[in-house]
Amino acid sequence: MAEASVKDQAGAAVAAVAEEAKKGAAKTVDVARERLQQVAEQVGERYQKVSGDVRRGAEKAQQELRRGAEAAREKYDEAAQRMRKGYNRAREQAKSMTEELTDYVQENPGKALIAAAAVGFLIGLLFRPGRNRE
Amino acid sequence: MPESVEWERLVRTYPIPALLLAAVGGFVLGRSRGTAVLEALSAFAGRKVARSVNELLGEEVLD
Numbered sequence: 001m002a003e004a005s006v007k008d009q010a011g012a013a014v015a016a017v018a019e020e021a022k023k024g025a026a027k028t029v030d031v032a033r034e035r036l037q038q039v040a041e042q043v044g045e046r047y048q049k050v051s052g053d054v055r056r057g058a059e060k061a062q063q064e065l066r067r068g069a070e071a072a073r074e075k076y077d078e079a080a081q082r083m084r085k086g087y088n089r090a091r092e093q094a095k096s097m098t099e100e101l102t103d104y105v106q107e108n109p110g111k112a113l114i115a116a117a118a119v120g121f122l123i124g125l126l127f128r129p130g131r132n133r134e
Numbered sequence: 135m136p137e138s139v140e141w142e143r144l145v146r147t148y149p150i151p152a153l154l155l156a157a158v159g160g161f162v163l164g165r166s167r168g169t170a171v172l173e174a175l176s177a178f179a180g181r182k183v184a185r186s187v188n189e190l191l192g193e194e195v196l197d
Contacts, residue, residue, distance in 0.1 A: 098150070105149035109142045116153040117160035121171070124164025 105112040184196035
């Protein structure tokens with residue numbers, strides 16, 4: 001009789017310990033789950049922040065690139081326009097000079113030929129061989 | 135220059151090539167015979183000046 005009572009008491013104690021262990025394990029699992037959830041939320045927030053920073057940086061870089069490209073294009077357009085104007089002006093001047101020269105030669109053919117020959121003669125005199133040795 | 139060449143008409147018809155040709159001719163002459171041409175020109179000018187001076191003074195001062 002007493003032996004049966006002891007057995008029952010031991011069984012009850014074991015059951016109580018098992019119950020406590022089960023509760024403890026469940027609590028540990030809950031705590032771990034909660035921690036994991038917190039870590040996941042933190043990682044998510046960090047990711048959001050970093051991706052936002054990266055996106056803002058990329059947008060800024062894109063704006064800077066676009067601004068630089070526009071400035072370069074404006075400079076190129078200005079330079080091209082300036083060169084075109086200079087070329088046209090030089091062409092007009094050359095055309096005008098050629099016309100004046102042609103008119104002068106047609107009015108004074110002898111003088112023009114003598115002047116051209118004299119200029120050529122002087123240049124030839126400057127570039128004659130052995131001039132540097134004299 | 136022979137009259138049949140009509141160089142004036144040629145120069146008026148082709149003014150720029152004519153000028154270039156004259157300049158090239160002058161260049162070649164100056165490069166090859168420049169010194170001789172200069173000496174001849176200066177001798178000619180010297181004789182002219184001497185003759186003018188002699189005429190002006192009425193006697194042979196310069197040769």
